[in-house]
Amino acid sequence: MLSRTAADLYWMSRYLERAENLARMLEVSYSLSLMPQAGRSDGLDELAMSLLSSGTLDNYLERHKQLDAERMLHFFALDEENPASIYNCLRAARGNAHAVRGRITADMWENLNATWLEMRSIAAGGLARHGISHFCDWVKQRSHLFRGATSGTIMRNDAYRFIRLGTFVERADNTLRLLDARYEMFGEESEEVSDLSARGYYQWSALLRALSSFEAYTELYPNALNARSVSELLLLRSDVPRSLHACIEELSHILADLPGSYGRTAQRLAAEFEARLRYTGIDEILEDGLHSRLTEFIDTVRELAQAIHSSYLEVV
Structure with a gap:
C-alpha cells in the first residue's frame, strides 16, 4: 500500500x-x-x-x-x-x-x-x-x-489495519488526557468518595461515563468510588475497551500483522509498552505519582505515533 x-x-x-x-x-x-x-x-x-x-x-x-x-x-x-x-x-x-x-x-x-x-x-x-x-x-x-x-x-486487509491504528492511537491519548485532567482537579487530597464532596463524586463518575466505563467499574469494583480504582480500570484493565492497556494491546497486535520489516521500531515500542502495562500494578504507578506517570504515558503514546508515521506514513 x-x-x-x-x-x-x-x-x-x-x-x-x-x-x-x-x-x-x-x-x-x-x-x-x-x-x-x-x-x-x-x-x-x-x-x-x-x-x-x-x-x-x-x-x-x-x-x-x-x-x-x-x-x-x-x-x-x-x-x-x-x-x-x-x-x-x-x-x-x-x-x-x-x-x-x-x-x-x-x-x-x-x-x-x-x-x-x-x-x-x-x-x-x-x-x-x-x-x-x-x-x-x-x-x-x-x-x-x-x-x-x-x-x-x-476486507481485513492493510486498509482495515491502518484504520484501526488511527482509532486506537487517538483513543489511548484521549483516555490519558481525560484521566490526567480530572485527577489534577482533585490531586491526592482524598482517595475515598466518602471523603469527597458530592461534586467530587460526580466528577469521577462523569469521567467513567465519558469513557463508557461506568458499568464496567460498578461490576468490577463493588467498593466506594475512589481515584485508585478508577485509575487502575482506565490504565491497566485490558478487558475495558477504552482503557490504555486495551488500546496498546490492540496496537501491538495490529502492528505485528503488518507485512515487511520497516515497521520494527513501532512494533517494538508497542510490544514493550504493552508488556510494561501488563506487568505493572496500580500501586507502582501511584507510588511514583499519578500525574508524572500519566505524563510519561502520554509521551510514550506520542513516541509510538511518531514511529508509526515514520515507518509507514511518510511519502518516500
Missing part, C-alpha cells in the same frame, strides 16, 4: 475518533458546569478544564481573551477557525475519506459523507437550535455507525 493512502486511512479514523472524544469530553464538562459551584455559579472551571486537557486553552484565550461559556461551547463544537473543533475534525475525516474513496466501502463513504453534510446543516443553525447534549449524542452516534459500517463491510 502507498504511504499516502495509508496516511489518509489512518488520519481519517483518527479525526473521526477525535471528534467523538471531543463530544464525550464536552458533554461531561457541560453537564458538570450546570451543577452548583463553590463560590461561583457559571461553572466555567469545568469548561476551562476541557480546554486545558485538549491543549487548546492558549488558542482560545488568544482569540477571546476571557472565558465565556457560550463562546467556549462554540469554540469546541462548531468554530471553523479552531483546527481542533468537532466541525473541523469531521471535515478533515471526510476529506481523507474522499482521497481514498476507492479503498473504503460504499457504506463507509456514504456514512461519513452524510455525517459531514449534516454537520454543515447543524453549523448553519447553531448550537442553540440543536442543544449541546443532543449535538454530542449525534456525534457519538455517527461515530458508532461508521465503526459498525467499517467492521461489517471492509
Whole structure:
C-alpha cells in the first residue's frame, strides 16, 4: 500500500475518533458546569478544564481573551477557525475519506459523507437550535455507525489495519488526557468518595461515563468510588475497551500483522509498552505519582505515533 493512502486511512479514523472524544469530553464538562459551584455559579472551571486537557486553552484565550461559556461551547463544537473543533475534525475525516474513496466501502463513504453534510446543516443553525447534549449524542452516534459500517463491510486487509491504528492511537491519548485532567482537579487530597464532596463524586463518575466505563467499574469494583480504582480500570484493565492497556494491546497486535520489516521500531515500542502495562500494578504507578506517570504515558503514546508515521506514513 502507498504511504499516502495509508496516511489518509489512518488520519481519517483518527479525526473521526477525535471528534467523538471531543463530544464525550464536552458533554461531561457541560453537564458538570450546570451543577452548583463553590463560590461561583457559571461553572466555567469545568469548561476551562476541557480546554486545558485538549491543549487548546492558549488558542482560545488568544482569540477571546476571557472565558465565556457560550463562546467556549462554540469554540469546541462548531468554530471553523479552531483546527481542533468537532466541525473541523469531521471535515478533515471526510476529506481523507474522499482521497481514498476507492479503498473504503460504499457504506463507509456514504456514512461519513452524510455525517459531514449534516454537520454543515447543524453549523448553519447553531448550537442553540440543536442543544449541546443532543449535538454530542449525534456525534457519538455517527461515530458508532461508521465503526459498525467499517467492521461489517471492509476486507481485513492493510486498509482495515491502518484504520484501526488511527482509532486506537487517538483513543489511548484521549483516555490519558481525560484521566490526567480530572485527577489534577482533585490531586491526592482524598482517595475515598466518602471523603469527597458530592461534586467530587460526580466528577469521577462523569469521567467513567465519558469513557463508557461506568458499568464496567460498578461490576468490577463493588467498593466506594475512589481515584485508585478508577485509575487502575482506565490504565491497566485490558478487558475495558477504552482503557490504555486495551488500546496498546490492540496496537501491538495490529502492528505485528503488518507485512515487511520497516515497521520494527513501532512494533517494538508497542510490544514493550504493552508488556510494561501488563506487568505493572496500580500501586507502582501511584507510588511514583499519578500525574508524572500519566505524563510519561502520554509521551510514550506520542513516541509510538511518531514511529508509526515514520515507518509507514511518510511519502518516500
